[in-house]
Amino acid sequence: MLNIEHLTKTYGGRKAVDDLSLHIRPGEVFGFIGHNGAGKSTTLKSVAGILQFDEGKITINGHDLASDPLSCKKDLAYIPDNPDMYDFMSGIKYLNFIADVFAIPADVRQERIRKYADIFELTDDLGQAISAYSHGMKQKLALISAWIHDPKLIVMDEPFVGLDPKASHLLKEMMREHCDAGGAIFFSTHVLDVAEKLCDKIAIIKQGRLIKVGTMEEVKGDDSLEEVFLELEEE
Template sequence: MLEISHFSHRFGQTLAVNDLSFTVPAGRIVGFIGHNGAGKTTTLRAAAGILPVDEGQIVVAGHDVTSDPLAAKRVSAFLPDNPDLYDFMSGLEYLNFIADLYRVSTERRRELVAHYASAYDILGDLGTSIGAYSHGMKQKLALVSAFVREPRLLMLDEPFVGLDPIAAHTLKGHLRTLCDSGGAVLFSTHILEVAQALCDDVVIIKRGRLVVAGPTATVIGDSSLEAVFLELQADPGAA
């Protein structure tokens, strides 16, 4: 579903991501792990078509993000770690706007909004201005807006930060449902317990380079993801 091949990106003189390659197969939830500044957000933003791909190639569901960005964006959804939304709209107006951009039919958007807004318990708040939402409510609205697009690939940057435990549990269920229906999920996180419990695969990067990628069970073996991660980050030979 997502193929990243030899991707590199620079911010001025700083090489943020260096020759990174990994894949996110259909039906898999992939955890994207690394320390602050490792290049996770840069990679996710490039895959979402928000940052240009300086070197290498990123392909979403067979569509090259650089040469065919609109086709790649139509089948994917990305949420940043702190999703700023249009404060001047109500929640419902925002969802309608997003559904318009992704050409979701009237009937389908009503079904999807009803389902996901109820699931995240914000249906009663959709008439309120987003400017009055708490951080968690904005996060929930952003998640609903992502699911309303019915993406085949969902890319999330720190999705569990700011969510209450019930919403976090609901999100885990929705991610699994998406993968069970043939989609794929790539999300970054610093909560290694969640990654270990939820992810089919993990990708660990360090200073913009791939350290290890593979099925979670294979990567951690008899240890824990936290132990493996700390060991890899401490190892000067890694990356």
């Protein structure tokens, strides 16, 4: 589903991501962890096609991101760490905007909006301007906008920030369901407990370089993910 080969991105002489390679298969919930400034967001933005990278190759569902970005983006949904959306739109207008861009038929989008807005208890607020939304409501709206076009790959940067416990639980269920249905999820998080319970595979990044990657068992063995992470950080 997602192949990242030798990705390198430099900011003013400093390598934010250095020769990073990852492979995510359909059905995998893939967690991406690392300290602040390790290069997680840079990697996710590069995959989402909103950041030009210096070296390497990214392919999504067989399409090369550099030469065929539109085909890649059609298969992808991206949620940034701080989902700033169009404040001047209402929630429903924003969802329709996204659905229009992805050419989702009217009846299909209506059904999906109904389903996901009900799940996140956002239905009553869809008529409100986004400017009136709380951070958590914006996050829920961003999640609905990601699921509305049924993407093959969902890329999320810190998706649990701002969500209440119930919404976090629902998101975890949705992530699992999405992958069980053949999709894939690549997300970053600082919540190691969530990563440990939810992810099929995990990658740890430090100063732009991948220092550990594999299935959860391969990475943590008999220890907790937190112990492994802290140990690797100290090396």
